[in-house]
Amino acid sequence: MFLNRPQRIEPQLGQESVWDYPRPAILEDTDKRIRIICNGIVLAETQRAKRVLETSHPPCYYIPMDDIKMVCLVETSRRTRCEWKGVSQYYDLAIADRVIQNVAWRYISPTPDFVDIQDSLSFYGSLMDQCFVNDELITPQAGDFYGGWITSDIVGPFKGESGTWGW
Numbered sequence: 001m002f003l004n005r006p007q008r009i010e011p012q013l014g015q016e017s018v019w020d021y022p023r024p025a026i027l028e029d030t031d032k033r034i035r036i037i038c039n040g041i042v043l044a045e046t047q048r049a050k051r052v053l054e055t056s057h058p059p060c061y062y063i064p065m066d067d068i069k070m071v072c073l074v075e076t077s078r079r080t081r082c083e084w085k086g087v088s089q090y091y092d093l094a095i096a097d098r099v100i101q102n103v104a105w106r107y108i109s110p111t112p113d114f115v116d117i118q119d120s121l122s123f124y125g126s127l128m129d130q131c132f133v134n135d136e137l138i139t140p141q142a143g144d145f146y147g148g149w150i151t152s153d154i155v156g157p158f159k160g161e162s163g164t165w166g167w
Helices: 112-117
Strands: 026-029 034-038 041-046 050-054 057-064 073-082 086-095 098-110 120-123 130-133
Touching (some): 034 098, 041 057, 041 086, 041 120, 050 112, 073 098, 112 120
Antiparallel strands (some): 026 050, 073 086, 086 098
C-alpha cells in the first residue's frame, strides 16, 4: 500500500485515472497509432502496440520490433529487473552523428503475464524529439527512472513528480 497517497484527480468523460490502474501491473493491447520521431526520422510507427498499466504510472507503450527502425538501435550491456515484468535490456540510439544512451528497453526474460512484449521495445519519451499517441504529442513521465507517456486522456497525479518517491 502507498504511504501518503496523493489526492486522485477525478477523470472526466473519456479519461482514465492512473489511480484506477491495477497493482501488480497488467498488459493490454491498444490500436492507438504510436509514432516516435528522432533527428527528423520516424524511428517507430505502429497500431499494434501494447501498453502496461500500473497504479500511479502513465502507460508505457511497447512497440513490436518489426515496426521500429532497429538499424538505429544498439543493444547495451545494461540490464534491470522488474518484479512484475522480468529482466530487461537497454538500447542506445545512433542516428547520423547523434548518439543517445539508454533510450529504449525490452524484456528479454518476461514473466508469464508479459510474454507478449518480449519482442517489443518501450522508449523514454523524454529522450526522443517527439512521441505521439493518435497524433497527440505526449508529455513524458517526470523523473529519469520511469518511461510512461502522458496524454490528455490520462490523469494523475503521477509517480515520478517531485515528492512522489514515498508513494
